[in-house]
Amino acid sequence: MLVREMMRSPVTTLPPEASLREAGELFQARGFRHLPVLDGGRLVGVLTDRDLRWATSALCPEPLSLDAPVEVAMSRPPITIDPLDPVEDAARIMRKHKIGCLPVMDGPDLVGILTGMDILDTLIKLTGISLPSSRLEVALADRPGELARLTAFLAGRNVNIHSILTYPDPDRAVRTVLRLGSSQIRPLAEDLAREGFRVLWPVPKPWPR
């Protein structure tokens, strides 16, 4: 998934000379936490609600007045991203710098903004339920063709796969979580186990049948 699919636009921005009061009113009224600052179309910084609160806090050694311009309180230089970068890069950059948003720059132009909330929306989209489906969890051996063997089995049963997530397992297997468009998951899991797959969910019932 690319940044341009997840970003928001158009972006609300401020000029460098806008006052902190003006910025605070925008934060409150619109529920923003980040405002890119543009100087004649050029991105010069990002004012975050943390910048604002610190700059005007009694804890700050030299607190600013609410009439001060945003350019003296904003974070800079801004850390930005390209609309064609993948969303996992955006997540890595935000995590590394411990920041909450990335202005999205296409050349010199600000074309959108990506926030931590958009990254969470992506996570929900990647892991969530889009259609009625069952969970199947299988530990696959870490070698070529294992996922193909699993999907071929499901194709043979005419079972549609709505999503697949894989991640490394501590014991070197590939933990594979599927959402399948079938409610008949227990009988399917029993057949998979007979085919030699290590099925982690559903597990056999803990009482005799």
Next chain:
Amino acid sequence: MATLIHRPEYAQYDFGPEHPFTPARLEMLLDLLRELEVPLDLLAAPAATREDLLGVHDPAYVAAVEALSRGEEGAGAESFGLGTPDNPVFPGMDLAARWLVGGALHGAHLLLEGREAHVLQLGGGLHHAQRDRAAGFCLYNDLAIAIRAMVDRGWRVAYLDLDLHHGDGVQSLFYENDRVLTISLHESGHYLFPGTGHIHELGGGYARGLSINVPFEPFTGPEDYLEAFEAVVPRVLETFAPHALVLQAGADAHFDDPMGDLALTTQAFERLYRRAMELADQHAHGRLLATLGGGYEAKVVARVWAILVLTLLGRPIPERLPPRWLARWQPLLGPEPPGCLHDPVPPYPPIPGAESRHRHNQDTLARLLDSLGRYWL
């Protein structure tokens, strides 16, 4: 007393010999009731019309079901959830499903006209069907269409879903409707089909707080289930004070069911049915419309639903299963048929992990009650 609705055409709702949602489940039930000498005065209801369906379903979806039902190819079956292992296409499926819808709808009309207070539709309970999609063996949402009929006449309706699976279709069709309260108790969607039914699905708009979900961990038994039922259902019904209660009485939360992982017993089902009747009497003007639902183990479903019928009819529940019934259904009952209507006590050895499961279920319940407190309770 209660009116029982059924007609032989319900057997046409048949996805084929390999499919779990087989009409044999109904035949076994009716045969068991006859062998138990329960007087069966079955009311035959007319099929629902296309117009009835359009109260909750998308015209394009209904048109696709009709076309596939006539054997027309290329109606885009898959985009409507049809032609899958769960919902195979079969000739005549449109009418077969409309017979079932008609039964539930007729039950709603009996309540609306004041001719009957307790109605049980012996079939149906197709709670997964969505506005524009078949799902989980359900083509048309009979429950939602019956609820729609009552809401259209100005009633407020409470829906109680005891099926193993989340009642997602009914929930989503009334998600923002403040005249319908939906309550579903089910195995957690983290594990089981359809994957929804989490406690944070609370309804939208003016109906915020009117979708209530009580998910249980896999292998949850009767104690946790009944505890949560009592903590949630009586108080929300009392506060909502509906004109009628609609009950989806799926039997697949039984421990022997092959589809899921809950561990209810026949005794627990009897208790739930009695409570549903009492709660309808106390908080819903005594009006109860019940349907069947999921339930896929031949050794279980007829017994559980016979208990439902006997409870609604106010008749005692006999101990032994009739030998002739056992003999007739031996091929389906297998080498170890049940001997009694009720499960043995104890039904199974203690299930490992009971303590952590109990704690998890209790935490979930506490979070749910906390959210409901914020909206209306």
